[in-house]
Amino acid sequence: xxxxxxxxxxxxxxxxxxxxxxxxxxxxxxxxxxxxxxxxxxxxxxxxxxxxxxxxxxxxxxxxxxxxxxxxxxxxxxxxxxxxxxxxxxxxxxxxxxxxxxxxxxxxxxxxxxxxxxxxxxxxxxxxxxxxxxxxxxxxxxxxxxxxxxxxxxxxxxxxxxxxxxxxxxxxxxxxxxxxxxxxxxxxxxxxxxxxxxxxxxxxxxxxxxxxxxxxxxxxxxxxxxxxxxxxxxxxxxxxxxxxxxxxxxxxxxxxxxxxxxxxxxxxxxxxxxxxxxxxxxxxxxxxxxxxxxxxxxxxxxxxxxxxxxxxxxxxxxxxxxx
Amino acid sequence: xxxxxxxxxxxxxxxxxxxxxxxxxxxxxxxxxxxxxxxxxxxxxxxxxxxxxxxxxxxxxxxxxxxxxxxxxxxxxxxxxxxxxxxxxxxxxxxxxxxxxxxxxxxxxxxxxxxxxxxxxxxxxxxxxxxxxxxxxxxxxxxxxxxxxxxxxxxxxxxxxxxxxxxxxxxxxxxxxxxxxxxxxxxxxxxxxxxxxxxxxxxxxxxxxxxxxxxxxxxxxxxxxxxxxxxxxxxxxxxxxxxxxxxxxxxxxxxxxxxxxxxxxxxxxxxxxxxxxxxxxxxxxxxxxxxxxxxxxxxxxxxxxxxxxxxxxxxxxxxxxxxxxxx
Numbered sequence: 001x002x003x004x005x006x007x008x009x010x011x012x013x014x015x016x017x018x019x020x021x022x023x024x025x026x027x028x029x030x031x032x033x034x035x036x037x038x039x040x041x042x043x044x045x046x047x048x049x050x051x052x053x054x055x056x057x058x059x060x061x062x063x064x065x066x067x068x069x070x071x072x073x074x075x076x077x078x079x080x081x082x083x084x085x086x087x088x089x090x091x092x093x094x095x096x097x098x099x100x101x102x103x104x105x106x107x108x109x110x111x112x113x114x115x116x117x118x119x120x121x122x123x124x125x126x127x128x129x130x131x132x133x134x135x136x137x138x139x140x141x142x143x144x145x146x147x148x149x150x151x152x153x154x155x156x157x158x159x160x161x162x163x164x165x166x167x168x169x170x171x172x173x174x175x176x177x178x179x180x181x182x183x184x185x186x187x188x189x190x191x192x193x194x195x196x197x198x199x200x201x202x203x204x205x206x207x208x209x210x211x212x213x214x215x216x217x218x219x220x221x222x223x224x225x226x227x228x229x230x231x232x233x234x235x236x237x238x239x240x241x242x243x244x245x246x247x248x249x250x251x252x253x254x255x256x257x258x259x260x261x262x263x264x265x266x267x268x269x270x271x272x273x274x275x276x277x278x279x280x281x282x283x284x285x286x287x288x289x290x291x292x293x294x295x296x297x298x299x300x301x302x303x304x305x306x307x308x309x310x311x312x313x314x315x316x317x318x319x320x321x322x323x
Numbered sequence: 324x325x326x327x328x329x330x331x332x333x334x335x336x337x338x339x340x341x342x343x344x345x346x347x348x349x350x351x352x353x354x355x356x357x358x359x360x361x362x363x364x365x366x367x368x369x370x371x372x373x374x375x376x377x378x379x380x381x382x383x384x385x386x387x388x389x390x391x392x393x394x395x396x397x398x399x400x401x402x403x404x405x406x407x408x409x410x411x412x413x414x415x416x417x418x419x420x421x422x423x424x425x426x427x428x429x430x431x432x433x434x435x436x437x438x439x440x441x442x443x444x445x446x447x448x449x450x451x452x453x454x455x456x457x458x459x460x461x462x463x464x465x466x467x468x469x470x471x472x473x474x475x476x477x478x479x480x481x482x483x484x485x486x487x488x489x490x491x492x493x494x495x496x497x498x499x500x501x502x503x504x505x506x507x508x509x510x511x512x513x514x515x516x517x518x519x520x521x522x523x524x525x526x527x528x529x530x531x532x533x534x535x536x537x538x539x540x541x542x543x544x545x546x547x548x549x550x551x552x553x554x555x556x557x558x559x560x561x562x563x564x565x566x567x568x569x570x571x572x573x574x575x576x577x578x579x580x581x582x583x584x585x586x587x588x589x590x591x592x593x594x595x596x597x598x599x600x601x602x603x604x605x606x607x608x609x610x611x612x613x614x615x616x617x618x619x620x621x622x623x624x625x626x627x628x629x630x631x632x633x634x635x636x637x638x639x640x641x642x643x644x645x646x647x648x649x650x
């Protein structure tokens with residue numbers, strides 16, 4: 001049921017105008033990102049707004065094409081404008097669950113219609129078979145069958161997100177792209193949906209690409225974590241390695257911001273505009289440890305141990321700080 | 324010494340017979356202290372704060388209760404007197420800084436407005452000089468250049484700093500911050516919170532931090548008040564409550580918070596928060612509670628003094644469900 005995703009040296013640039021009369025400029029949203037997600041695991045992507053995490057999700061969904069690099073699922077190419085059969089395969093393999101459970105549902109469609117629609121479109125079964133499958137899906141996501149005839153307006157935020165998840169699961173995809181799946185939910189409901197996502201992965205062997213600005217949510221749900229900064233992966237590895245022994249100063253600052261009582265110094269300033277990325281290491285203007293090498297030479301993403309990677313000139317000396 | 328802010332049995336509703344959206348809450352806050360007001364959407368946190376400023380939305384009124392700031396009864400003030408108080412002795416910072424900034428005014432003029440209204444400063448050069456100092460105090464780089472910029476030229480974190488500047492320019496006794504960092508990125512959030520903490524200590528300003536982020540309250544507040552369905556269900560010192568919550572709802576919220584240390588399973592609270600007016604009698608949390616019994620569904624359950632400055636509105640404080648107690 002699961003799938004393996006390869007992202008190889010992917011870059012994406014958007015032309016933008018900063019004002020009506022200025023010349024077009026290039027915004028490098030992703031710069032040579034390589035990641036792999038093993039079947040049945042969860043890769044959590046963390047980064048601030050403008051880091052490129054949503055762009056990467058759009059590329060993996062085949063909503064847009066990369067300018068360079070390659071994305072594949074189980075060895076099959078993912079891109080926009082695939083031939084009809086390959087495109088249908090991609091839609092069946094991968095489904096998104098988005099942040100806003102209010103905007104994601106058609107207000108005029110009942111819960112059962114919403115959940116069953118992808119099955120009708122993909123012509124998977126007769127009316128009766130689809131109705132049975134919808135009942136099964138509602139039970140799977142913990143929604144009472146009594147809600148099948150309700151309209152979204154009658155549902156709470158948590159129930160809507162469950163409907164969105166049931167719909168995404170209707171055609172038995174193997175990969176879910178989870179873009180901020182719980183940020184719009186209240187605290188007590190957020191925990192219910194986090195647990196549901198974990199249960200579904202255990203039961204169905206799904207592969208997740210999880211995008212969130214909330215490191216605690218990412219740490220909780222992910223088996224692997226990648227930290228994006230200005231369109232580049234600055235640290236990646238299995239969850240425990242990244243959270244317990246972070247090697248990049250930016251990762252350490254994110255952990256400090258998420259952990260009560262964390263006493264690592266707060267980094268200064270804000271992420272520079274992707275229109276004018278700094279020279280050398282993209283993080284150097286905010287880095288408390290930056291040395292002259294960081295201002296001139298971009299650090300390569302290199303292996304620290306096992307699968308743990310970090311792009312920092314000082315990653316080795318950082319080991320003592322973290323320990 | 325009497326507290327700076329003293330709220331007694333504050334009740335907010337659309338009319339005398341309408342269901343209460345804020346149902347008889349009482350609070351005390353000393354000078355220089357920070358109170359975290361936590362709860363889920365619809366719990367009444369924001370309404371309670373708006374009532375302190377007498378800025379309730381059209382149609383909602385303070386039906387009952389008293390609000391005293393430094394001995395002065397706010398519910399008895401005229402609109403003009405109240406206007407002088409807002410931005411003067413009480414400041415308020417909102418979630419979305421863009422909505423509190425005027426897009427057509429230069430930053431220097433907006434900050435200067437506070438000094439013009441509350442301090443009677445007249446000349447623009449004098450106002451801008453004060454604005455530069457105020458911007459420097461919230462650690463905005465190159466404030467001399469920034470005063471002449473417009474809000475859209477600032478990033479989200481800088482806008483929130485400007486909004487904070489405007490609200491603390493006149494050294495208020497009390498600052499109310501309603502989800503001040505929800506719209507900001509993680510590292511910027513930490514910067515803004517530390518800034519608020521520093522200002523509070525430097526100026527002995529009291530702070531009410533409205534949020535749904537428990538780790539943030541644990542880190543930046545002295546006291547916490549947990550709201551549920553328009554009531555305060557638990558309040559007291561942050562450390563004691565997070566170490567050993569008395570109310571099952573507080574315990575549920577703490578258990579439902581994801582942490583970096585990665586436990587595999589989060590504790591959950593069954594069901595959804597109730598809508599206002601849907602609870603006829605008894606504890607509003609009873610239907611979701613794992614230790615409730617028949618007695619919890621009757622009468623009114625008031626805050627019970629637990630000693631050590633703690634109180635909880637629960638008939639069975641500190642109770643744990645049988646499974647958990649055995650473990």
